Amino acid sequence: MASLPTNDICAASRLADHLSGRQASLTDLRRALHACPELGYKEVQTASTIAEQLRAIGVDEIHQGIAGTGIVGVLRGEEGDGPVVGLRAELDALAMEEANEFSWRSKRPGVMHACGHDGHMAALVGAMDYLAKHRQFSGKICAIFQPAEEGGAGAKAMIDEGLLERFALSSVYSIHNAPWVPFGEVVANAGPMMAAADRLEILVEGAGGHGGIPHKGTDAILAAAAVIQSVQSIVSRNIDPLDAAVISFGGISAGSMEQYNVLPGCVRIIGTVRTFRPEIQDLIEDLLHRTAANTASAFGAKASVKFTRRYPATVNAREKAQIVLGVAESLFGSQRTHTDLPPSTAGEDFAFMLQAVPGAYIWLGQGNGEQPESLHSPRYDFDDRLIVPAAALFVRLAEKELEARRA
Ligand SMILES: [Zn+2]
Ligand SMILES: [Zn+2]
Incomplete structure (x- = not known):
């Protein structure tokens, strides 16, 4: 197996220290979310767990009930006004029976986190925890936890309820675990990532x-x-x-x-x-x-x-893919970052956000030869070793966006 990118995150940096210190609690959070999966627009308990986490972190505002169960947690920087960066994770799970037998397997018959959204939520909580304690940036960070990605177009529902106007996002990023990409590698194409999926x-x-x-x-x-x-x-x-x-x-x-x-x-x-x-x-x-x-x-x-x-198709803005490239190279090394992999012909509702706001959808590789190669497999499970790298990527993207305006 490839060496873990966790080891490479700017050794001895305060980001690495902070996130390593939270690895255990974020893993506990991820597994707790995995054990209690909920379907699109019914993520009541999940949303309440996330809101509780954001409160404990000390974010400035928590907006709940957007498109039903959607949440936005807002952090203000100490350097005054500036752009607003959106970081997005998904709350929902899938209607399928889990075949795993570990202790954190789904307790809900017929519902399962088989797309790794539990890991995305834990990583975003970890990133907000760091950013809340290190606010030397201008502008705001919005952690967006959306309902119903799996076929329910929850991203569009949040936009329809005024997400973009209420929070005035100037850029938006999302990270998705990718079992077909080698472990710890980062992909952000300058262009299409996923296809438009029409009926x-x-x-x-x-x-x-x-x-x-x-x-x-x-x-x-x-x-x-x-x-x-x-x-x-x-x-x-x-x-x-x-x-x-x-x-x-x-x-x-x-x-x-x-x-x-x-x-x-x-x-x-x-x-x-x-x-x-x-x-x-x-x-x-x-x-x-x-x-x-x-x-x-x-x-x-x-x-x-x-x-x-x-x-619609999920299409990254060229300049935002470049930002991901720079940030990922500095965190994980240039051999682990790509901007030109073939897009997937699956669909993704983050596409609606990227239509309205420049940003990037990022794959973080989970291919380790141990897990099924396909998301939505009844034996799938987010790899906890990716929580810290994903959180670090969110943190550095937000810092890069907010410092860029200040420079
Ligand atoms: Zn999925
Ligand atoms: Zn997914």
């Missing part, structure tokens, strides 16, 4: 008819088959081969398995579209309407497309 539904309709007398009816199944084939030409024939996009169908339903001789009049197809750039997203949406309608029409049927934009 696609196509309804193909025809007159239907008798299976033995097809020429008197309209075969919606044959039309739908042609629509599926044509739609798969959209990416390969219209998108620059050096760009990236995915269209996948996840479900199709038509007719009845009891009626082998009836041509159904309706076929419903659902799928997902993943893209990294809004221009490509717009182009694919347009082409879906045209391709589906015209293909179905050639078979005497009709097709309508419902394209629902769910999560």
Whole structure:
């Protein structure tokens, strides 16, 4: 296994001393959060634990109940006014049964922290604890604990309830553990990190008819088959081969398995579209309407497309990725920092914050050969050895942002 980045955090610095001293209590906090996971918008106990931690730390303001369970803890610097940095963590867990057997496994049947959000919360608490005691900065730091990242768009819900106006964020950062990245390595691409994840539904309709007398009816199944084939030409024939996009169908339903001789009049197809750039997203949406309608029409049927934009692409601002690079290099060394890894075609609701405020979404590697390689695995568990490096990264990012204005 790679040596732990914890050892490298500016040896003998006050940050390293402080965070090392809190490793045990932050690990206890992380495991307590892991043991009591809660689903999106129901993170009542989790939010109350976080609020209690922020109170004990002595942050200046604690705003609760934003988008239900969301919390913002505000710290003011001693050097007067300045920018406002947002540091974000997620409160929610997933609806799945934990297969781990350690003592801090989920006590709630069917709910589990399988995405490491418990670790993100502990790291952000650790960072705020240090920053509250070392306030030689101008401006403010907002620790944002959001509900419902896993499909519930909690980040958007907080924005809709005035997060950006109330706190006037000038930059925003989030760290996510990444089991596919080597342990302790940091990734912040100057550009896309995660894809836009949209929902696609196509309804193909025809007159239907008798299976033995097809020429008197309209075969919606044959039309739908042609629509599926044509739609798969959209990416390969219209998108620059050096760009990236995915269209996948996840479900199709038509007719009845009891009626082998009836041509159904309706076929419903659902799928997902993943893209990294809004221009490509717009182009694919347009082409879906045209391709589906015209293909179905050639078979005497009709097709309508419902394209629902769910999560936009998670795209880092170039200058903020550069800030992450500088900070991560000084903490962990240049060989452990990257700005050019392939983005993931999964989705992430921090995208909504990055659309409104320049910032960066950062992967902190947890690949150690011991844990499952995939988030959302029933055996996943945040590695406690990453709490201190993640906290240190949050601290140095906030300090860098707030000192930059002062310089
Ligand atoms: Zn997740
Ligand atoms: Zn996650």
